[in-house]
Amino acid sequence: MVSSLLADALSDPSSVLQDLYQKNREANNFPRVVVHHFASVFASDADIQQVRIQNLFICTCSGNKRPLVRFRAMVQSTGTEVYCKELPARQLGGWGLAEECGDRVDDDPTSHAYEHFLDDRTTLWAVSVPGESAWASGTAVKTLSQTSAQSKKNPFPSQAHLGVNVKLYGSEAESLKLTDVVTFVGILVNAPILNVNEEEIEVPTLHTVFHRSPDESRLPFKFPMDMLVLGAPNDIIQNLTLGPLHALRSELIAWIAAEGLGGDTTVAEWILMACISRVQSREPPILPLSLTISSFPAPPPIPNTSPTRVILEPTIKHVLQLLLPALVHLPLSISFMNESRFQPQSVDEELLSGCLQLPAGTVVLVSDSAVSEGTLHETGVRNVAALKQCVRNQTLDYIFPYSSFPFQTDLEFIALAQGRTSPFVETDVYVPLRPGEGVSVLYKDAAQVQKPPAEKLKHFRDLLGGAKQGKVQISEEISQFIQQDYVRGRQSSPSPVTSDDLILRMSLARLMSLSFHSPELTKDIWAITKKLDDSRKELLRATAPGVDQRGPI
Incomplete structure (x- = not known):
């Protein structure tokens, strides 16, 4: 029947x-x-x-x-x-x-x-x-x-x-x-x-x-992952130093670094954190982690022998497209910002779209390597303001004839900046890139990216997709432990430690738990979180004196 x-x-x-x-x-x-x-x-x-x-x-x-x-x-x-x-x-x-x-x-x-x-x-x-x-x-x-x-x-x-x-x-x-x-x-x-x-x-x-x-x-991802698929019982997830999940996570970071970042595993891990973040709460605001990868080189010069203009895209875009369900690239240039529409706009009672009218969960890769000398016109200035607002508040104004209205967004931003910062994007965290290879590997064609075996690639996607949809619980015991650790850190740190430091690190700890597919924040995960954030601070101090914990002062 x-x-x-x-x-x-x-x-x-x-x-x-x-x-x-x-x-x-x-x-x-x-x-x-x-x-x-x-x-x-x-x-x-x-x-x-x-x-x-x-x-x-x-x-x-x-x-x-x-x-x-x-x-x-x-x-x-x-x-x-x-x-x-x-x-x-x-x-x-x-x-x-x-x-x-x-x-x-x-x-x-x-x-x-x-x-x-x-x-x-x-x-x-x-x-x-x-x-x-x-x-x-x-x-x-x-x-x-x-x-x-x-x-x-x-x-x-x-x-x-x-x-x-x-x-x-x-x-x-x-x-x-x-x-x-x-x-x-x-x-x-x-x-x-x-x-x-x-x-x-x-x-x-x-x-x-x-x-x-x-x-x-939504695509059907699981959190926590089914460990039997990886050849181990589910309770192995409790041991972060052993088992296939820890190994899979390490393999994912190593592959992202090798194919898209010239071997920089530190930046690769931060990209992992940014990709699995999302809006956790509007009040109080727990918004996605936004990331700037600073000191990202411009593409190498192209011989002027081609009859058509060749635009090189960062290899990390192609790598992330193999891993993420949705990713858009905003290749900022003076002409792109002046001629594009970033916000939806009503024209003759018809709502036209904009570059930032995107579904929740989309990762937005912003690069400024094509920016050269020029003048931003009114449209360009408005576009930059809209981009900054979207990164900072996760809202986007829709423009109507006599007014504008903010609509909520849930987008994850990763900026590639040639300098220490980008003048067009202000993010939560800045991490300098230190590639071990030449600039050319950062701008490979999509066909040159070495894919992992199909089954491994599926596991990578399952790890990322499940982590993005997962939830983490923080017990009262762990909450007290973190507060005590924060107090000890303030007393022993040579530089000022503020409540914003704690908020950032707590957000990062949640993401770290998700990346391990752990439904609970543990002391081990808190220790791993601190190590990752401390290593970033050391990089900032070593590469750019006069920076705070997030980026240049």
Whole structure:
């Protein structure tokens, strides 16, 4: 019986909708009936995998009528519209069927005579997840060269992406908010809309039959990791100096250092900490650890023999893309800052996207190696201010014609600065890079990165993904121990130790626990945390006299 329902939904979802409507015409909330039916049919991951996401592009272009597709996407903007929910022949009009038939209720569809034919639905513009790594998306989307007809509604308009007009019925959209990553399942058609220039264009349009929430759409990582996969019982995690988890963590740090940082394992460990951080609390504010890697060399000069301009990207970008579900690179230059839009902005009642309109959990790599002499115009100054605000407060202002409103973000920032600091980003922690090899290894092409074996790479991703989603408990005993250790440190330290030092170190200790997949902060982890932070301070004192514990004074 279930397999028959599944086959019908996959082969002819429009007929399934009409059948449901004839049986439930008097239902007070027919959209809820639709959601319940299709969500039940596609209840398991195995079932939903049969709705192939790549059909989204192929079916739209090939002329296949009203296929069922799924689309994992970021919500970019929202709105509402009136639609014809029932045709005069008592046939279902929603889910694009009225538009398909070409029926119109009246020249004035809002007139009282036709009120019972009408209802409201939510419209969303959704884009393929910005910066999503190819391994995480599991689709061929990243190989496409196309950009959508509404490319200005994508955070990076010139990059390949899919943009879709999503329509949701009933109360389905009430829980969704901007930048949520959602898996939509629905009927795909081509339908006209008016673009920002008031021109009618056809765009892919998805009439949703159900969706999976942001939590359900997350990649399935475990915390703590299943140690049996690594060949050891789970209780081995309690011994931080032995066992495969400690070894796996060390291997991950060593690989990041070798492939992306010229062998600098200290910086690699700090990058690990930054990548697994996230917003823990808004009040009191426990925000992601932001990191500047200082003394990061500029790329080597390129012979001017190529007919096209060659832009070298830092190797660490390619390394992190192999490990993280989503990463974006902001290659700052005077022209990039003057010509780009970092904040979403409403233009003619259309919300255009910005580089920082990104889903929670995205790692943002900021580099300033392309910055040269020049003048920042008003747009550039506003972009820099938005970037600094996002790093400092984890909020981003959306610009409207007569006002702006802050929206909460949860982004992890790693800055690559040629000097001791970057004039464009102010972070929590500064760590100088000390590569053991030449500059060229810091700017290798993605194809030159030596990948670990597939199984090892999966374990690396599981360690990072699980750590980012995990939670750490701090017992009363450990809390008292840390406070006593802090008091002893203040008494014996040759330089001033403030409460900010304790707050930073406590945040780092939580991240250290997560990196070991330990649900509890222990004395061993606290000792490892202190050692890592003390080594950073020594590096700062050795490479740049006149610095405090975070960075240059």
